Amino acid sequence: MPPRLRPTPYVELPAHTVNDELILALDCATDGCAVALVHPSGQALALESVDAERGQAEILLPMVERVRDAAHVALTEVARIAVTTGPGSFTGIRIGLSAARGLALTLGVPVVGVDCFAAIAHGVPADLRPHGVTVVIESKRDALFAQSFDAALTPVGDALALSPAALAATLTVRTIVGTGAARLAAADPSLQFLSAYRRPDPVSLAVLGALADPATALARPLYLRPPDAAPPRAKLKLEPLGPAWLDLAAALHATSFDAPWDAASLGASVADPTSFGWIAIEGAQPVGLVLARAPADQAEILTIAVRPEARRRGIARQLIEAALAEAKQRGADSMFLEVAAGNEQAGALYDSLGFAQEAIRPRYYADGQDARILKRKIDRV
Template sequence: MKVLAFDCATGPTSVALWRDGTVAARADDARPQGQAESLVPLIGLVLQQAGLAPAGVDRIAVTLGPGSFTGVRIALAAARGLGLAVGRPVFGRSSLEVMAAGLPPAECPTLVAIDARRGEIYGQLFAPDGRPLSVLAAVALPEIGAAGLLPAGPLRVAGSGAALVAGASGRTDLDLAAVAAPDAAVLARLVAGAAAADADPAPEPIYLRAPDARLPAA
């Protein structure tokens, strides 16, 4: 199974090629902007490193968001276009699911939180085995507890919003994990093990709220 996966939903751009159970090639651009310029060249570089033409992959994987509106749109457009061009299925996963799957095993639940600005996070709670324990939602920082994202007892918090969660909750017992963005290699691994029926020829973005930017009034 050969899976080409890419992510630029939260800022940095990550591309990986998964082949027969291992990462065959990867490339990353840590810049928080410039995804439109970096994504396609990085895809080309990864394919070159792996010795594959685009039609040589079996599946294409992309993060659907939430995150940067621009980054999500760029990645989805690339996935749809490439899938159509080479006739390969496209699989989408949420940014938070990929981040949770990339963490080391833990015996406690994990809250993955992305800084959504405006005093909010994009958050979702996951069980130790990776099952979602809550819906993916945009939550105001003062309402995290009421939203059921801060269960009593040991809790790991990961993502760019982890420090915000710790500050808003006032809890000093949280285990803050150092993962700030989805990893394309983790995304590729998830999609390599997915059922064929999970493919979506036109995956939809996960935005959760309207964009910050507004068109000028007529």
């Protein structure tokens, strides 16, 4: 089965909104870089767009400065930041999201994510899409990413990742745009290819961002395939997190958190008979820990930490898998955990493990970030 995504509903761009504050739009998710300062009505005060398959990290923030200068406004007049979330370039997506979150934190404004399919589709004039439009995004692999929209720009079905031949045979909306549309048109010349509409339109991105709910339109990467290179999975020994490990566990926890748990706090949790956890040992070195509890049919991960130099090697995944297995043994039918909304790397890991957002705790953390409450059902079979 091809990878699929649940479609995200977007409404047609409005003639105006009651919000008179500015939206800063950032895009470097495909093969370009774009910045715009836009009124929610769709009026652009200033924008800049360049071709850029590489080097977005060096050019994005200077572009923001130039656009601000051209618009003759201060960044403090920005009420919201909208950023493209993908699919597209792994590196470009991460750069855009990091810049958006950093600016939002500095300015004290919300940041919202808009997928590239919607940002491209909404940039196509209505008279060119009387029967809808299919957005096709280049993946630099055999498969192309695609999603179709009807004439009102409501998504038609799921987003897909298919080979050009398979995608051409599947499409019912035959007008195509996007960075991958040329490759698809080469596979099926009968498609109507609008070459002028390749990348996310920064003005449409801004207006979609103005309409989005920050609680649900999260600035998190949207990937339809895994990264090209996966780090090797670490070979670990998991030791039960008991009293003998508390001092080492506290030192390890301090490498990951500004307000770490000390040995006494960890010991109090470990002493709870509903709690369980492990410390991960690689060679002779403690590299990670997880602490959870299952007081009834609902389990909760209380904390998880991996040494910074040992991250991206599957250690957190192995610890969470161990916690899920133990929770199942204890009769739990679901597992909860909490993550900062800006922790995109952890969020992507939890998504891949089947956790889904259950709730938001606004401004829960000391730095003002929201806490996302995630839940995963545990198969009891």
